[in-house]
Amino acid sequence: MSRLKHASAALFMLLALLVLTAGCGGKPAGDAARAKSLTFSWSKDIGDLNPHLYSPSQMFAQAMVYEPLVKYAEGGKIEPCLAESWTVSADGREYTFKLRRGVKFSDGSAFDAKAAKKNFDAVLANAQRHQWLDLVNQIQDTEAVDEYTLKVVFKNAYYPALQELSLIRPLRFLGPAGFPDSGKTSEGIKKPIGTGPWVLSEYKKGEYAVFTRNEHYWGAKPKLEKVTVKVIPDGESRVLAFEKGEIDLIFGSGTISLDSFKQLRDSNKYGTMISGPMSTRTLAVNSNRGPTRDLRVRRALQHGFNKQAVIDGVFLGTEKKADTLFSPNFPYCDLGLKPLEYSVEKAGALLDEAGWIKPAGKEFREKDGVPLELELCFDSTNNIQKAVAEVMQGDLKKIGVSLKLVGEESQSYNQRQKDGNFHLIFSDTWGAPYDPHSLVSSMRVPSHADYQAQSGLPMKADIDRKIGEVLLTTDEKARRELYSQILGTLHDQAVYLPVSYQTNMAVYHKNVSGVTFSPQVNEIPLDGIDKT
């Protein structure tokens, strides 16, 4: 019996240890400090907030702390930010920025041309890491002309320079005190010091981050005093935490399931909003593999897929039907391209014309005894892709096409995009401010699904040449004409099957006001939000 007593004592000690250790975890500030405080959640930790590097830093958090020279506004319009104004030389190679006076970093130090140049230099010193971005490749030199004038010289006239300067990374500005002793931000930073409206004031890795208002901020100060970002990896848990009131706002694309969004919206207990088109959910159709080499088959797929049913049944009306690769509200994309509407008859006629005939008594079409079978590859962790794929499988069956669904984990799915090992594969556009120029530029890179899908087109070389031209021309009319030709050809060749225009979603408690969407897909406009 004494041994049982020992066991009881051990159990008691275990419980005591638990109670003691339970207090060891972190905990964001309590209720007393919640008055002007907003809590929302993100699926990942915010990262180290190095403005000149990428993962694991989360873009929305980088955008809270750091600012660009110019910002991307509605419809692709470029507006002043840290640069009050700018001039471009006649040959399009020299940009002279007049910096905003009186701007201070969150540590109180001044933002001037010297600080700006130091940031440009740090990014250029790590140019290899940024070579994906043509902006960095095109910069030849930077010069602090005077205290508030910064000149950036490009190797060529590069028209998207201002759009790419507005990106969240890598060209935003770290305060000099945040630089490591070596000056190389590629090795890390000492502290996230920016000019933006928010300052990181408390951080527990993997659990939460607290941002407070930057009292040195040059612009209109945020209405909130504090924003807490909790790490919640699971979407359903996020919804439950929201309903309990542990978080005030759910924001973003795919942060919760569409069913949950609909349920919260229909409850009428919360505010809900859906943004305009931010990017396009599309399928790349391989023009260099099997039956989809034939333009008639590719066009038949477009006519055979009932997108509206997907919008109503899968997206529950939260996304809009997409007829073109880029939404017409993006720069250079309002081209009046004719949609390839849903029509089972047209699809059937095109397949007949291509020689894919449905033998009597058989379910699927055949040509020379070979059944018309295609593979649609999707990311098995993405429920939306799976649902869209299943609807498409049903639709194509009606026109005699056997669609095999290949769901794989994310990295294997990415590998297929790179290898071109697909007939159809999900491949979304990048959203503003990358669309259209960055995505179009990447169409020339073989490791992209876009390149693979287009690689069988007889005019691929011509498309790539025009892409090269459109990025360098300084003639606005010529640029518009080139975009029209590039996007028009891709539309006619049916190498993309656009499904829907993706949106950002916001759900918030009714004591939260001022929720809006940013034109940039990865920014959360917290500055205007208030809470009563």
Next chain:
Amino acid sequence: MVRYVFMRLAGLVPVLLGISLVTFILVRLVPCDPAEVYLRLSQIPPTPEMVASVRADLGLDRPLYAQYLDWLWKAAHLDFGVSFATKQPVLAEITRCFPATLQLTLASMALVLLVSLPAGILAALYKDSIFDQFSRLLAFLGASVPNFWLGFLLIYLFSLKLDLLPVLGRGTPAHLALPAATLALSYAATYTRLLRTSMLDCMSADFVLYARARGLRERLVLGRHVLKNALLPVTTAFGMSIGHMLAGSVIVENVFAWPGVGRLCVYSIFNRDYPVIQCYALIMAVIFVTCNLVVDMAYRFLDPRIRLGGGRQ
């Protein structure tokens, strides 16, 4: 006894070597290059030049044997390298997350013991009673309800409807209650039934009949003879479960946003973060082997007939 423990610990070295090699090979057999994964996570198009540059940064451009030997040498000095994804030292990442998982596991273990010991004993003593039937129902539920679903149900009931506990996160004992209960339920159900069965077997054994014939009080018979012997198989299973709980808490950690090592491991697998995966596998191997050793030692405590390593008492 000391010699036995020493020998068992010495046996850990080849086990760890084997596991390190197998893990090293297996993670590299999975398709997709970590350099590409890093680029995609950063929303950078993985051009061949970019991939080559990142591969060089991560040290993946060297021959495999050189990578392994280098890793092994450093690991022997407790340097497990730097995480591909977070750029932080791996050991620091794991030690940051481990206390949360340990806390969750200890709480779940305590719950399992608190529930399964009395429930198992009562179910055996009152065999076929309503209590026994109820414990059987709980066992079926515990074994069949998926962890994530149970977690959501508990949140819905205790947090949303009754407003008694927080939904998620870590901080106070209240934060611990739901994840610990979620993790504990299936184990508690299993051990209740296991203890019941084991006790019933012992109750019909000859030595119990003999104890009763000697006129011992029923309490003494049950406590000293039945329960002590019935605990042997339960101890074995429980010891093995500690490792499983530590390694298998990932779903619960995800549902409750519990910042533990399971979440770190899954995140690392998705990100092909080789250094973290390798270190995690080694630590889990040490934990499993240690748990086995502790179970064997507990056997000696519970059943003196068992001689560890063949030595004399």
